[in-house]
Amino acid sequence: MKISELSRLTGASVRSLRHYEEQGLLTPRRLDNGYREYHDLAVEQVRTIRFYLKLGLTTAQISGFLHCVMKNKEAFCEEVLPVYKKKLRELNEQIELLTAIRSNLEERIRSIHDERSALQGFDEK
Amino acid sequence: MKISELSRLTGASVRSLRHYEEQGLLTPRRLDNGYREYHDLAVEQVRTIRFYLKLGLTTAQISGFLHCVMKNKEAFCEEVLPVYKKKLRELNEQIELLTAIRSNLEERIRSIHDERSALQGFDEK
DNA sequence: AATAACCTTAACCTCAATGTTAAGGTTTAT
DNA sequence: ATAAACCTTAACATTGAGGTTAAGGTTATT
Secondary structure: OOHHHHHHHHOOOHHHHHHHHHOOOOOOEEOOOOOEEOOOHHHHHHHHHHHHHHOOOOHHHHHOOHHHHHHOOHHHOOOHHHHHHHHHHHHHHHHHHHHHHHHHHHHHHHHHHHHHHHHHHHHHO | OOHHHHHHHHOOOHHHHHHHHHOOOOOOEEOOOOOEEOOOHHHHHHHHHHHHHHOOOOHHHHHOOHHHHHHOOHHHOOOHHHHHHHHHHHHHHHHHHHHHHHHHHHHHHHHHHHHHHHHHHHHHO
């Protein structure tokens, strides 16, 4: 199939498909006119790529184990777990940071409300 | 004072101070030789800028109320609360998203462990 | 007068997937 | 034969604070 059909079947934009190829995640053969020609299996492969992207992995990380997971159960591919664990550590850090900022912000919003109702109370007297 | 002294007093890099100026947060006067000359008040102003940046606000947002908060209590500045609330909504969205990804990832890590110990158990039999 | 230690503007780099032209070749249907 | 609908590569834009470097002017010290 050609690129627009793969795009339609997977939901990935044509631009994204070309990008995945640049990053080494897809390697379609070329027709005589230079058009990309994809195997049927590419549909599953693109879905797999997008699945890992949604987990927050980069194309570079995905390329490290994509071939393995296309042929085996994920648990068989040694490269997967370290990447998952690294990503998990990053997520925990980010969540912790954002949560701290949120607390800070909530406290400041509260104190603005408090100060205003104090002024309000003062005016009312 | 000149830029490097302000940098030293505030912890902001010289590059950052020039950036704040580009964004309209600082407006030092210029000496005859073109050098920036800052008021003593600039120290407090830069500290205030950096405080809001740490809350995750952008320079554009900060510029909307910086002059007000430099002269008044924060609660007096009407522009602050909407920005805080907007930021809070964004934070909640981000945290929710990251937390969902984290759950997903934890589940996948767990299932890899499970599958491997199942294989392990199988081998042991 | 030379050197260190300042200062200036301007511009590119980071991160990373993907949107958006631009400029042009191919195929297909009318 | 022409237009619609494909396809190609290449390059810039997005986000945004701030690092880095280049090229050069100023001030101060020796």
